[in-house]
Amino acid sequence: MAQPDYKFAGWIGLAPETADGKMVWQEFEPKEWEETDIDIKVTHCGICGSDLHTLRSGWGPTKYPCCVGHEIIGIAVRVGSKAVGDIKVGNRFGVVGTYNGIHLHGGKSYGGYSLYNRTPSNFVIKIPDAIPSADAAPMLCGGVTVYSPLKHNGCGPGKRVGIIGVGGLGHFGVLFTKALGADKVVAISRKASKSADSLQMGADTYIATEDEPDWATKYARSLDLIVCTVSSSKMPMTEYLGLHATNGSLVQAGLPEDGSLFANVRNLILRVKVDSSFIGSPNEIREMLYLVAEKG
Template identity: 60%
Template sequence: MGSTEYKFEGWMGLSPESADGKMVWQEFQPKAWEETDVDIRITHSGICGSDLHTLRSGWGPTMYPCCVGHEIVGVAVRVGSQAEGNIKVGDIVGVGAQNDSCIGRKGDCEECASGLEQYCPNLMGGTYNSKHFNGDKSYGGYALYHRSPSHFVIKVPEGIPSALAAPMMCGGITTYSPLRHNGCGPGKKVGIIGVGGLGHFGIMFAKALGADKVVAISRKANKKDDALKLGADAYIATDEDAGWVKNNARSLDLIVSTVSSSKMPITDYISMLKPSGNFVQLGVPEDGALTIPAAALIMKRIKFGGSLIGSPSEIREMLELAASKGVKSWVEEIPMKDANKAILDMDAGKARFRYVLVNEQ
């Protein structure tokens, strides 16, 4: 079982100003313990763009007080008698952006039954700023401990250091899932828009899945060297490369967009797709809606869609691929005590490409 002589404490956002580096360290009440749960002593917690959106109520009103962080890796310290996944006390485990759904409950849904828990119509239980199935609030990973239903707790394979596994739990799977779902592999030419926390994973996983060509797309040329080191075969700087639209017309099968701006030149991006190509949007803009370029879609039978994180089974598959292909997240480790500075640096675009908070005790 493991002892429960520990406190749930973490960095809490109390208002939208918390995103300005004003989170407060305090105790919180985790969900009521159920025998299907696992308690994790957090060692590493990645910083995700979603954390900043949520702290500042960018996607709608946040349920303050809120402890963000959904790229959690640590040690299982308490395992319920009905826990799934063969987890034992002492195992290195992780939790991503979802830690509850209607799975295993009476009348669980078609999505959960078919391994698509992230699309559960009854409960997409976010790891923070959400409600659990039992009605209790969820609190995330900028903390000492995390309590999660075991179905969403993933064993981290040997060979992936915890600091590198943490950002894969959200950033990694958010790009892996649409690549996998849309047939990324040998024979495919893939574009990744945005070379950041998500985009750097997009480049690496597209290569790990065997894509023939991976093109990194950003506004400026300043990330070109990094993109090529990550495995990109080509780089387009849309603000600086004259003629990039014409020069790259009909060259790609699949584009995954990680950027969160309503101002992006979608029609130009779609011109890069071959007929019957796919455009998948991952970033959710705070600054307005995206315009659907109907004519550009119609003229080449383009599919324009989106994708949300990934299921526990997909996360396991991704981690196995990462272990076998040596995919390594680019991270900078930062002491948990410096979380307020870290979110400001993240917001300023300084991360190359993921910050990971580390509990040093």
């Protein structure tokens, strides 16, 4: 196959201080082409907290130069002869680019703050026609990061579910908890400023932990499942654990840069399971997108 007539270029980070708005636009060398790959012309890319963590080496040393942006939507412009799945040039696809990763046969992965992206075809996900690209992009990480633990822990009828943090992940958490049919959806954040948005998205109750002095007592033992989306080790975890009914589950989806974990005797008393979750599989992303297309 002839070499493509397009160039791979994007916003590149060269050092940790790049995270302070110092990315530079330049060309980069993608992984060597394999016939199982596809090239995507990027049309949309979500903005994710992972971008900052990676740029500043917050989760460990980054392999500079790097190009972040890992919620990628675009059009296939080159498809390898051994690509898996029903992938055709001109079709719209998404990929969660594991930027800063090393491919099996060499070469480093680059993200979607770029003109083009090269990726192995088994990571490519077709986007349902009913979902606009601008909406689909942030779901590829932010959406599935909460969808996966919700499904894995049986979110649905009969469950009372809390979502800690109403940022990018938390918004999806509230929406998916409602769409999956939970009996009760509780949004939890520090201030009351996000209450109106949370209730509009489908939350039944909103807890403002810094504005309600008695919140921990008022809502004690009222939830079966909590998904925490906050990437901070400075949370009132003792009080959060106390919101669980006996045999409840808390899933930590946010990843603090300092790597701190928590432990508290309260989860032993109430038999609360403490778990973790990180992004989700391509199949879970497909399932999530089908749900979104169905529910509108």
